[in-house]
Amino acid sequence: MKIPHLLSIGLFLFASSALFSQTNEATIETNKLSDNVYMLVGSGGNIGVSAGEDGVFIIDDQFAQLTPKIVTAIKAISDKPFQFLVNTHYHGDHTGGNENMAQQGVKIIAHENVRKRLMDGESSKDALPIITFNDRVNVHMNGEDVNVYHVEHAHTDGDAILYFTQSNVLHTGDTYFRNRYPYIDLKSGGSLDGYIKAVKKGLTLINDDTKIIPGHGEISNKEEYQSFLTMLETLRTNVQSEIDKGKSEDEVAANNAITKQYDDLGYGDFFINSERVKRAIYQSLKQE
Numbered sequence: 001m002k003i004p005h006l007l008s009i010g011l012f013l014f015a016s017s018a019l020f021s022q023t024n025e026a027t028i029e030t031n032k033l034s035d036n037v038y039m040l041v042g043s044g045g046n047i048g049v050s051a052g053e054d055g056v057f058i059i060d061d062q063f064a065q066l067t068p069k070i071v072t073a074i075k076a077i078s079d080k081p082f083q084f085l086v087n088t089h090y091h092g093d094h095t096g097g098n099e100n101m102a103q104q105g106v107k108i109i110a111h112e113n114v115r116k117r118l119m120d121g122e123s124s125k126d127a128l129p130i131i132t133f134n135d136r137v138n139v140h141m142n143g144e145d146v147n148v149y150h151v152e153h154a155h156t157d158g159d160a161i162l163y164f165t166q167s168n169v170l171h172t173g174d175t176y177f178r179n180r181y182p183y184i185d186l187k188s189g190g191s192l193d194g195y196i197k198a199v200k201k202g203l204t205l206i207n208d209d210t211k212i213i214p215g216h217g218e219i220s221n222k223e224e225y226q227s228f229l230t231m232l233e234t235l236r237t238n239v240q241s242e243i244d245k246g247k248s249e250d251e252v253a254a255n256n257a258i259t260k261q262y263d264d265l266g267y268g269d270f271f272i273n274s275e276r277v278k279r280a281i282y283q284s285l286k287q288e
């Protein structure tokens with residue numbers, strides 16, 4: 001059995017070096033969304049930046065090895081000092097640059113559970129949020145109020161969504177992926193119904209002209225955000241009706257009809273495929 005074993009090691013090395021070089025070679029693309037708000041796309045969660053007379057305010061920071069490129073991209077927007085950074089949740093593709101960014105002078109803000117989970121993961125002291133909140137917090141900077149809301153048990157148990165009231169920009173963190181299935185991180189306190197509530201909350205904040213920065217995927221709008229909600233509710237209904245018929249998780253996972261409408265649109269072509277989303281929804285509904 002040596003050959004298959006070597007083959008699998010080879011594939012593993014290939015896959016990890018591909019991931020490494022992807023992050024290493026990532027370039028940071030800057031999109032201007034309003035007079036003072038930008039979306040930065042690199043590798044990992046989408047970054048939001050507000051830059052103006054009061055300094056720089058950042059949302060999420062991707063991976064540690066990308067920090068030099070992220071800093072260069074932000075300095076190309078503004079020469080003002082880095083002031084605050086909000087983590088939308090604790091996952092490493094959103095917080096990996098925390099320690100480096102703290103060394104750039106930011107004060108990190110996040111929900112209490114983000115700090116707890118980063119501490120449990122033995123993050124260094126500099127990587128931890130030093131200002132934490134429970135329900136909500138407001139940041140008053142660069143000529144506008146930025147309202148930061150905790151949404152309960154959605155993608156994780158520490159999610160924040162942020163609304164820039166003058167720029168009319170919403171950053172959803174990973175409570176929204178554009179045209180993709182959700183990642184319901186059940187092990188970190190996420191749930192399907194929390195996800196649905198989070199999107200409903202976001203929809204109450206915005207209007208037809210709002211620009212939405214999703215956790216992953218391209219810049220989005222209210223119409224697409226609304227169809228993401230419809231997708232979540234449709235899959236909830238479909239999986240619940242299988243549960244009501246007494247179907248097992250494996251039977252649900254094997255039933256292609258549940259997700260077909262969205263599989264055909266390519267929603268499963270990313271990190272969370274059709275089988276994974278069906279299993280996560282099944283488990284989430286069974287937990288209730």
Ligand SMILES: [Zn+2]
Pocket residue numbers: 089091094155174
């Ligand atoms: Zn995440």
